Amino acid sequence: xxxxxxxxxxxxxxxxxxxxxxxxxxxxxxxxxxxxxxxxxxxxxxxxxxxxxxxxxxxxxxxxxxxxxxxxxxxxxxxxxxxxxxxxxxxxxxxxxxxxxxxxxxxxxxxxxxxxxxxxxxxxxxxxxxxxxxxxxxxxxxxxxxxxxxxxxxxxxxxxxxxxxxxxxxxxxxxxxxxxxxxxxxxxxxxxxxxxxxxxxxxxxxxxxxxxxxxxxxxxxxxxxxxxxxxxxxxxxxxxxxxxxxxxxxxxxxxxxxxxxxxxxx
Amino acid sequence: xxxxxxxxxxxxxxxxxxxxxxxxxxxxxxxxxxxxxxxxxxxxxxxxxxxxxxxxxxxxxxxxxxxxxxxxxxxxxxxxxxxxxxxxxxxxxxxxxxxxxxxxxxxxxxxxxxxxxxxxxxxxxxxxxxxxxxxxxxxxxxxxxxxxxxxxxxxxxxxxxxxxxxxxx
Numbered sequence: 078x079x080x081x082x083x084x085x086x087x088x089x090x091x092x093x094x095x096x097x098x099x100x101x102x103x104x105x106x107x108x109x110x111x112x113x114x115x116x117x118x119x120x121x122x123x124x125x126x127x128x129x130x131x132x133x134x135x136x137x138x139x140x141x142x143x144x145x146x147x148x149x150x151x152x153x154x155x156x157x158x159x160x161x162x163x164x165x166x167x168x169x170x171x172x173x174x175x176x177x178x179x180x181x182x183x184x185x186x187x188x189x190x191x192x193x194x195x196x197x198x199x200x201x202x203x204x205x206x207x208x209x210x211x212x213x214x215x216x217x218x219x220x221x222x223x224x225x226x227x228x229x230x231x232x233x234x235x236x237x238x239x240x241x242x243x244x245x246x247x248x249x250x251x252x253x254x255x256x257x258x259x260x261x262x263x264x265x266x267x268x269x270x271x272x273x274x275x276x277x278x279x280x281x282x283x284x285x286x287x288x289x290x291x292x293x294x295x296x297x298x299x300x301x302x303x304x305x306x307x308x309x310x311x312x313x314x315x316x317x318x319x320x321x322x323x324x325x326x327x328x329x330x331x332x333x334x335x336x337x338x339x340x341x342x343x
Numbered sequence: 344x345x346x347x348x349x350x351x352x353x354x355x356x357x358x359x360x361x362x363x364x365x366x367x368x369x370x371x372x373x374x375x376x377x378x379x380x381x382x383x384x385x386x387x388x389x390x391x392x393x394x395x396x397x398x399x400x401x402x403x404x405x406x407x408x409x410x411x412x413x414x415x416x417x418x419x420x421x422x423x424x425x426x427x428x429x430x431x432x433x434x435x436x437x438x439x440x441x442x443x444x445x446x447x448x449x450x451x452x453x454x455x456x457x458x459x460x461x462x463x464x465x466x467x468x469x470x471x472x473x474x475x476x477x478x479x480x481x482x483x484x485x486x487x488x489x490x491x492x493x494x495x496x497x498x499x500x501x502x503x504x505x506x507x508x509x510x511x512x
Contacts, residue, residue, distance in 0.1 A: 240461070241426045248460055257460030265428035265463055281464040282453070296473070 105131040112280055113188055117157050130152045136191040143179065143196040149182060152193065154210060157182040159192060162211035165218070169251045175200055179225055180205070203228035204294045224249035243268075256283055368502035372415075372441065373494035375404040379430075379438065381415035383421030386448040386480040391419040393483035403490055416493070417470075418486070421445040422450035423463040435470045443497070445489050446472045449479045 108118050108130050114137040118130050121139065142150050153159040161184040163245040168178040174197075181194040198204055206229045207214045218229045219238040226247035229235055237244065245260040246253055258264065266278050278325065282295070290298045294306050298312050351357045379399075383389055394400045394407050408414045411434045423431060435444070446466050449455035453473050454464035467474060475497065476489045 123445060125443060255459060255462070259458045261425070264425045265469060268429055269469060275474045278468055281468070283464065285453075 103133050105133055108132055108137060111137070113190055114192075117192070121152065124152060135183060136193055138195060141194060143198045143204060146179070146181070146194070146196055147207055147210065150183075150207050150210050150339065153183060153192070154196070157185070158187050159185045159190075161186060161214050162207070162217075163191075165207075165214055165221070167221050167227045168196075169225060169249070171200055172251060175251070177225060179204055179221075179227070198227070203230045204233040208232055223247065226250065232296050249305045256281075268326050346352045347448050348442060362382055365502045366498070367498060369498045372384050372502075373497040376407075376416045376443070376490065376493070376497075377406050377408050377414050378416040379411055380409055381417055381419050381434075382451060383419065383423060383427070384448075385418035386451070389480045389483055390418055390447065393486045398483040398487060400487070400490070402492070403487070412436075412439065414438055416440050416445065416490075417442070418445045418447050419448075419451045419466050419470075419472075420447040422455065422457055423466050423469070423509065424461055425463055426461070428463050428469050431466065443473045443493055444470055445474045445476055445486075445493065447476045447486060447489070448481055450478065451475065455479065 094312060104280050108115050111132055118135065118139070119125070121127055126142050128142070130139045133136070139149075139165055140141060147295050150162070157307070162181060164182040166169065166179065168177050170178055176197045179196050179198060183192045184190075184195065185192070196204075204227060208218060208231075215233070216231055216238060219235060221227050222229055222232075222235055223237040223239050224247055236242065240248065242263075244264070245256055248261075257264075260267075262281055263272075265277055266272075266275055270278070271328075276302050288296070290296060290301075291309050293303055293309055298309065301310055302314050303310050365488070370479075373500050380390075382388075392398060399503065400406070400491075405416070415438065417435060435442070444466075450457060451466050454462045456479075458464075463469060470494065474489050474493050476485060478485055481489075
């Protein structure tokens with residue numbers, strides 16, 4: 078969220094001026110400083126093309142070619158004992174460079190080290206599935222496909238995992254509106270009642286501060302409640318009465334003036 | 344032979360109660376509101392607490408049923424996602440008439456803080472709601488009060504309403 082700034086006297090000054098502000102980066106350290114990681118990197122470099130490698134917060138980050146992802150992960154698992162793929166997903170850089178950054182977060186329980194493998198693919202490219210190397214990639218890749226629209230080749234069951242199957246669009250892309258596109262906003266109405274019913278139900282009210290006391294279809298004015306859709310009334314309703322006038326047989330009406338409030342518990 | 348003297352016209356002596364068919368039928372309905380268990384999120388915890396021994400919904404004749412066929416009250420307790428919307432409508436349609444709906448908590452009322460693409464902005468877009476219960480989450484006392492208000496509303500209604508098609512929402 079944007080930082081709050083005083084907005085009085087706005088006419089005289091720009092209240093949003095951190096336009097060229099750059100987020101601070103976590104310092105990157107050289108891989109040579111760490112004995113275990115430098116050995117791992119040497120082993121990787123002997124077989125694959127490594128574009129960049131550094132250590133951030135005690136974890137090595139390695140950039141590889143996207144076509145090598147399966148071979149690199151097999152090598153990490155079999156030769157370098159990174160036995161656990163704890164997380165994988167994609168990052169949307171479409172606006173900046175028209176590509177996705179795919180990351181694989183690895184853990185070696187014997188070395189007690191974590192390593193992150195990263196690679197870039199273009200928007201219309203697909204990545205090879207690593208599900209047959211790490212089973213945990215199965216759902217992670219499905220989620221990546223669901224949320225980002227990154228296609229995964231040779232996945233056993235590439236289907237949406239969170240959103241419904243007939244959903245349109247991929248919600249975690251930066252271009253997807255937070256309140257949903259048109260298909261999303263009318264999704265439940267279209268699905269249950271059909272498109273003709275849109276007019277009857279009306280658009281979603283996305284304004285959390287919307288208050289209209291004349292509108293008795295969406296609001297009940299406190300202490301002036303009326304039935305759905307009827308005209309608003311100025312007459313106060315005393316809803317605290319549990320029993321209606323006349324009452325129900327066998328049940329006595331509570332009379333407020335006859336009731337007493339105990340000062341302390343009996 | 345009568346063992347006791349019965350004074351028919353004093354001290355409620357007459358073993359007869361006069362009422363109307365409407366009143367006694369709606370009295371019966373209002374005091375046996377069987378609710379469909381419809382916990383969707385954290386409000387479900389409060390709803391379960393209302394059913395458990397401390398707050399004890401059974402005092403109002405409200406018993407939770409796991410089948411829509413046996414229920415006549417739906418307490419929508421929690422966030423309704425768009426993926427789930429078709430199922431809540433189907434379960435509502437499976438309930439037998441007469442049926443009532445309590446929308447419990449901010450999320451069910453308006454979508455609450457989930458002003459996002461995946462949340463239905465109020466269950467009243469899908470099913471007709473009789474009582475909107477504010478709170479995040481409402482305490483069990485509040486839910487009891489809502490049930491009491493619904494009972495009051497039911498007793499006011501006529502028992503033999505012509506079954507006119509309800510508006511969809």
